[in-house]
Amino acid sequence: MDKQIFDEMIATRRHLHTIPEEGWTEFQTTYIVAQRLQQLGYTDIRLGTQVINPKCVLGRHEKTVQAAIERAEDSGVPHEFIEKIEGYTGCVAVLNTGRPGPVTAFRFDMDCNPVEETDDPDHAPNRLGFRSTHHGLMHACGHDAHTALGLAVARWIMENKDQLKGTFKLVFQPAEEGVRGAVAIVGSGILDDVDIIIGSHCGGKVKLSEVGLVHKGVLASTKFDIYYKGTPSHAGNNPHKGHSALLAASATAMMIVGIPRHGDGASRVAVGRLVAGEGRNVTPVNAYMQTEVRGETAEINEYLCEKIEHIVKGNAEAYEVEGRIEKVGEATTIIECPDVLNDLKEIAQSLPEVTKVVDLCSPAGSEDFTMMLRHVVQRGGVGGMFRWGCNHHGHHRADFDLQDTQSMPIGFEVFTRYAQKVNGI
Ligand SMILES: [Zn+2]
Incomplete structure (x- = not known):
């Protein structure tokens, strides 16, 4: 050149x-x-x-x-x-x-x-x-x-x-x-x-x-940020009055890595970051997670996205907290x-x-x-x-x-x- x-x-x-x-x-x-x-x-x-x-x-x-x-x-x-x-x-x-x-x-x-x-x-x-x-x-x-x-x-x-x-x-x-x-x-x-x-x-x-x-x-890929918002309470006096964002997020992390793999091709899931809680004796109010999924086809990736959405919704219900999921990145397969x-x-x-x-x-x-x-x-x-x-x-x-x-x-x-x-x- x-x-x-x-x-x-x-x-x-x-x-x-x-x-x-x-x-x-x-x-x-x-x-x-x-x-x-x-x-x-x-x-x-x-x-x-x-x-x-x-x-x-x-x-x-x-x-x-x-x-x-x-x-x-x-x-x-x-x-x-x-x-x-x-x-x-x-x-x-x-x-x-x-x-x-x-x-x-x-x-x-x-x-x-x-x-x-x-x-x-x-x-x-x-x-x-x-x-x-x-x-x-x-x-x-x-x-x-x-x-x-x-x-x-x-x-x-x-x-x-x-x-x-x-x-x-x-x-x-x-x-x-x-x-x-x-x-x-x-x-x-x-x-x-x-x-x-x-x-x-x-x-x-x-x-x-x-x-x-x-x-x-x-690989097709979608990146998510997940937020949980709970209810604070004194962990000693009133543990029954709190709703823990930390527990909802922890359950979410474990369930995400447990999503059944897809039979049609390669897939990836990752939970890269989880930050939660305010202090030792306060029921955690805030949790924040960074996760991503990838699939060999756009369909496999979409399957993983849907599973994550269900998990976030389901855990919000189960832990009586607010759950929110935000898409922060997106790519598809090569043509x-x-x-x-x-x-x-x-x-x-x-x-x-x-x-x-x-x-x-x-x-x-x-x-x-x-x-x-x-x-x-x-x-x-x-x-x-x-x-x-x-x-x-x-x-x-x-x-x-x-x-x-x-x-x-x-x-x-x-x-x-x-x-x-x-x-x-
Ligand atoms: Zn690069």
């Missing part, structure tokens, strides 16, 4: 790595993306509520958002920018070449993880001086690289626009972690006219110098568009730096790109997802790294060559 684009891409990735931002708080990142797109010559840059439908937003916490706005303003993001985006992160750049051709969308996610980065001096960000400066936050899934890759692709498209036809939509998505952001982008209507949508992710099971094509195995995957495969196989192209089919994690792909396919379009590999000890770990100088150029080549293939004159 072009040396200048390469240098800028790596520098951008490393800078973004120093300022990780959680889902729905990507204010500095969105600002950097928007500024750079403008410098590159993009004139149609849509931001915040122009590309995020607040009614469809899942898992956004106002307190966390407000704290992040303060941090962003302290580090130089103008107040007017926050006002312009109406407190919602996310950015889509649209480039119409003026020549008829497909509307092609590329998706790049921007958020980080609530992980404290390792102190290990051998960890590349420590060794090369770009570790996270945000306490308790880290790009431990490589979305810093995804965003930088998106800007590099944006630059290439702008520099090569005279050889391209149709329209490009470069989607910089907030809140992929917890599969929260994609539904709100779909809800904005920005993808309604898209003919082709492509997403990518680094790593996973795909090693450095390899490219993976995602055929199957992306396989063979022609798109074949094109991506041909491109990957043609790259001298790629040693192996693998077909990914076995159950793995979840990815909310699936919600965008489903929307595009339902409206007659196509799309697909690929992985550009890296060597790592596991995503979301404090020592996650992705060998940016070797791995990212492969992602760049696949995107830009695909752009040439479908939107080339």
Whole structure:
């Protein structure tokens, strides 16, 4: 790839790595993306509520958002920018070449993880001086690289626009972690006219110098927050007058992990967090839980969701407390568009730096790109997802790294060559 684009891409990735931002708080990142797109010559840059439908937003916490706005303003993001985006992160750049051709969308996610980065001096960000400066936050899934890759692709498209036809939509998505952001982008209507949508992710099971094509195995998933509200009483004097939110939540946790598995395919259930109670001798009034389910098919996932809803309702009744369940994240399975995957495969196989192209089919994690792909396919379009590999000890770990100088150029080549293939004159 072009040396200048390469240098800028790596520098951008490393800078973004120093300022990780959680889902729905990507204010500095969105600002950097928007500024750079403008410098590159993009004139149609849509931001915040122009590309995020607040009614469809899942898992956004106002307190966390407000704290992040303060941090962003302290580090130089103008107040007017926050006002312009109406407190919602996310950015889509649209480039119409003026020549008829497909509307092609590329998706790049921007958020980080609530992980404290390792102190290990051998960890590349420590060794090369770009570790996270945000306490308790880290790009431990490589979305810093995804965003930088998106800007590099944006630059290439702008520099090569005279050889391209149709329209490009470069989607910089907030809140992929917890599969929260994609539904709100779909809800904005920005993808309604898209003919082709492509997403990518680094790593996973795909090693450095390899490219993976995602055929199957992306699990449908729903994330829930569950709240119970009980009645307080003195645990010594009047235990019979209290209704315990803690016990309702505990029973719920045990019952959720006891849901019978589905005969038609793989499933997952998890209770990741349970906070309850106020003090030793008070009947607990409040309980809060974070749970998630996943299924190999949308039907299996839906089966698990229904079971959880019954359990929450049933335990509210049994423990005489109020129960409330809130959906905070949603993703579906991947739709396989063979022609798109074949094109991506041909491109990957043609790259001298790629040693192996693998077909990914076995159950793995979840990815909310699936919600965008489903929307595009339902409206007659196509799309697909690929992985550009890296060597790592596991995503979301404090020592996650992705060998940016070797791995990212492969992602760049696949995107830009695909752009040439479908939107080339
Ligand atoms: Zn990720």
